[in-house]
Amino acid sequence: MDFTEIYKQTSNLVAFSPGAHFILTAVQDRLIIRRADTFQIERTWLVDTSPTATLAALTKSKPGTSNAAISSGWITHIGWSCDSEYLMAACAKIGAVNVFKIRDETWTARIESGAEGLVRAEWAPDGRSILCFSEWGLRVTVWSLVTGTATYIQYPIHPDRGILALSYSTKYEVNQSPLVGYTFRADGRYFVLAExxxxxxxxxxxxxxxxxxxxxxxxxxxxxxxSLSLSPTGNHLAIWEGPLEYKLHILTLVGESLALFTPDPDPGLGIRCVSWHPSGSFIAVGGWDDKIHILHNLTWSAVATLELQSRIPTEVTIWREPNNWLDSTEGRGFLSYERSQGPQSISLTRADSSKPNPKSGAVQLGWSRKGSYLLVRFESVPTMIHLFSFPSATEDFYPKLHSVLIHSRPVLQARWNPERNGRLATCCGTKALFTWSDEWISEGGGEEEMAECIGVPAQKFDVRDLKWAPDGKGLVLVDKDGFCCAFEVEDDGDGDAVVNE
Incomplete structure (x- = not known):
């Protein structure tokens, strides 16, 4: 990996453009665009953070609130349009969204919310409309940049839960699968909203x-x-109840109820996360009972159940982060995980389900690009990542545990490469990036898996979050107040290393 310099950012607002040519960053009330190849600043805008007329009028009736306090609101949401022509910066505190055009620094637009306020804003898939969600679940407003008109939709259930969230924690928190109250079909044709x-x-x-x-x-x-989740094909919609009932409903977009899934026996608590297979043929469901149920779209019944076990079978590969490797390498270079194979035992602490918020269950489910691997993180073992292999359509259906990655600190983020099927990146809040891949070329010429620890060459930089570039060739590594990028280095055939950008 080749690392860039460290650049400033606030609220962890850093985003690659859809074509991976630019990187958008928010620094307080300023937007900065850098080229992804040279990291030179291409554009910069100072965002207008003055309060809207409605907000200014409302504050006059509220003693103790000054206009100066309101105008100090920083950028809370950023985003690119789908064609990278436009970008937006939302300041939820003042209820305004500013829109800019990358090819014309003088062009700008401003969307001001009314008395209903603003909790989040994001682009619609067409790249010419912006969705603004008001406070208290009052309404969703769809603003068109083409016509300048607005469409209002009343009473969303979860206005603060979206599919393009860009806010991240600066301390350790369990990163659950995102809970959403709305979504778009993959082709962008239909907008689905829980009301x-x-x-x-x-x-x-x-x-x-x-x-x-x-x-x-x-x-x-x-x-x-x-929450709700639309299948990749757009044919089926999964919705599920709150934490007290384990009920998963499968519907069509015309309202037809296809199935209701409840495990037997009832685990007593509800569903934590749900994830569709990329093909849409399967859906993985995890609750608070350390079990993952795999449902098939032909019967919508469980065709496999994956469970957290204290004993790891012999055929499973175990990758363990070496002790004190950051000190021994001074945080530079890379080092392979310690590899071993079972049977081995891991210590499990079974949570008391009778108490509120038990530390158990699956907190993340994630399929690789082609669906050949399922990543699972269990809250009862926060330092571990379980990778289950999933058979293809031509193989016998027998999903099983493939590898276990064990770290010295709890995992904060684990994300699959969007373009390469067996490529995973992980961070644990340390000066390191962890990768796993099944594309390693062995001495015999065949492919095998490999896990590596990669030190970030910086004195003070803890990787708290990471995001892949859309082309899968680079990563954004995010700390509390800064970010850097990491790109894979390949051999050009003459013995020289080149950065793969």
């Missing part, structure tokens, strides 16, 4: 190609909707 009308939970399906006109609206079979 509440007259104390009843409903689902609205809106046609994004026709000014977000209502296409379908139907009641949901839930009593306390926790």
């Amino acid at each position: 509440r009308h007259k104390s009843k939970e409903t689902l609205g399906v809106y046609d994004a190609s026709d000014s977000y006109k209502l296409a379908r609206h139907f009641s949901l079979p839930t009593t306390s909707l926790a």
Whole structure:
């Protein structure tokens, strides 16, 4: 890996452009665009953080709140349009969204929320509309940059839960699979929104190609909707209850109920995370009971159950982070994990499910790009990553534990490469980046797996979050107040190393 210098950022707002040619960064009230090949500053804008007219009028009636305190609000959300032509910066505190055009520094637009406030903003898939979510679940406003008009949708259930969240914790927290209250179909045609009308939970399906006109609206079979997830094919919608009931409903976008899944026996608590297989044929469901149920779309019943075990089988490869390797290498270079094979035992602390927020269950489920691996992180063993191999359509269906990665500190983030199937990057809040790959070329010429610890050459930089570039050739590593990028170095055939950008 080749690392760049460390650059400033605030609120962990760093984002590659869709084509991976630029990197957008927010530093307090300023937007900065850098080229991804040279990291030279290409554009910079000072965002207008003055309060909107509505907010300024409201603050006059609130003693103790000054305009100066409001105007000090920093950028809270950033984002690129799908074609990288436009970018936006939202300041939720003042209820405003500023839009800029990368090819024209003088062009700008400003969206001001009214008395309903603003909790988040993000781009729609068309790259010419921006979704603004108000406080208290009052409404969603879709602003069109083409026509300058707004479309209003009332009463979203979870306005602060989105598919493009860009805020991250600066300290250790369990990173659960994102809970969402809305989503778009993969082709961007339909906008699916969980709503509440007259104390009843409903689902609205809106046609994004026709000014977000209502296409379908139907009641949901839930009593306390926790989240929803649309299949990659767009044919099936999974919705599930809150933490007290283990119920997963499968619906179509026209409102037809296909199945209800509840494990037998009932584990007593609800669902923590759900993840669709890239093909849409399977869905993985994890609760608080350290079990992962794999459902098939033909019957919507469990065809396999993966469970956290204290004894690791013989055929499973165990990768363990070497002790004190950062001190011995002075945080530079890379070092392989210590490799061993079972059977081995790991210590498990079974949580008491009768107490609130038990430290158990799956907190992350993630499929590799082609779906041949399923990543699982269990809260009861926060330093471990379990990788389950998943058979292809031509192989016998027998998913099993493939590898276990053991670290010295709890895992903060683990993300699959978006372009390469068997490539994983992990961070634990230390001066290191951890990678796992099944593409390593052995001395015999065949492919095998390899896990490596890579030190970040900086005196003070703890990797708290990481994000892959869209082309999978680089990573953004994020600390509390700064970020750097890491790119793979390849041999050009003449013995010289070149950065793969």
